Amino acid sequence: MIIVEGVSKSFTDGDTVLWALKDVSFQIQPGAFVIILGASGSGKSTLLNLLGGLDKPSSGKLSAYGYNLNELSKDGLAYYRFKTVGFIFQSFHLLSNMTAIENVAFPLHLKGVNKSRRTEFAVSLLEQVQMEHRMNHPTSKLSGGERQRIAIARALINDPSLILADEPTGALDSATGIQIMELLYGLSTSGKIVIIVTHQEQFTEMTDDIIRIHDGRISIQER
Numbered sequence: 001m002i003i004v005e006g007v008s009k010s011f012t013d014g015d016t017v018l019w020a021l022k023d024v025s026f027q028i029q030p031g032a033f034v035i036i037l038g039a040s041g042s043g044k045s046t047l048l049n050l051l052g053g054l055d056k057p058s059s060g061k062l063s064a065y066g067y068n069l070n071e072l073s074k075d076g077l078a079y080y081r082f083k084t085v086g087f088i089f090q091s092f093h094l095l096s097n098m099t100a101i102e103n104v105a106f107p108l109h110l111k112g113v114n115k116s117r118r119t120e121f122a123v124s125l126l127e128q129v130q131m132e133h134r135m136n137h138p139t140s141k142l143s144g145g146e147r148q149r150i151a152i153a154r155a156l157i158n159d160p161s162l163i164l165a166d167e168p169t170g171a172l173d174s175a176t177g178i179q180i181m182e183l184l185y186g187l188s189t190s191g192k193i194v195i196i197v198t199h200q201e202q203f204t205e206m207t208d209d210i211i212r213i214h215d216g217r218i219s220i221q222e223r
Helices: 044-051 074-083 100-111 115-129 146-155 176-186 203-206
Strands: 001-012 018-027 033-037 059-064 085-089 162-166 195-200 209-214 217-222
Touching: 018 044, 018 059, 018 162, 033 044, 033 176, 033 203, 044 059, 044 162, 044 195, 044 209, 059 176, 074 085, 074 217, 085 146, 115 146, 146 176, 146 203, 162 176, 176 195, 176 203
Parallel strands: 033 195, 033 209, 085 162, 162 195
Antiparallel strands: 001 018, 001 059, 209 217
């Protein structure tokens, strides 16, 4: 599970201290599908970065799946991300010179997994996101919705417990966006925590809990 207790995050701009998050507290149980909702600059991406171990809080306590993120070293945070977190981004972050299956399998290549095993894992994930028929296509030739499905498959390659998606439908049309959100919701039914940052209110009907952020402060809406 995830426990956030009194977390604040500040940045300095010269002599000025800017507070991106202010005394944030909440808990998230395994299997939850959560939306973080707020306008640009509200602090929602900062919160996602903290949960993903990309940054540390300025104060407060943040733990996820037994890891105390406040106390982890740089290498410890990297290990936490590698073992626990799958990231999905608005801009996909795929390697355009690689095919779909090569993109999905790439993290296993970095781990030293042999080619036959990483191909097997990648194919199974492409089947899960209904992209097996495009596995040998360069990602530069695919639609936005297809690339996002590939990005989701890649995020799942290490079987993470926590999926963090930053505006995953922001570059997609509304119909494709709904399909991607339904796909992400399905991941939570297997026990994973899925947390999605968005500014799109229409997706709130799909979620278990809504974390609304305004000027770094949150309110929790339970459904």
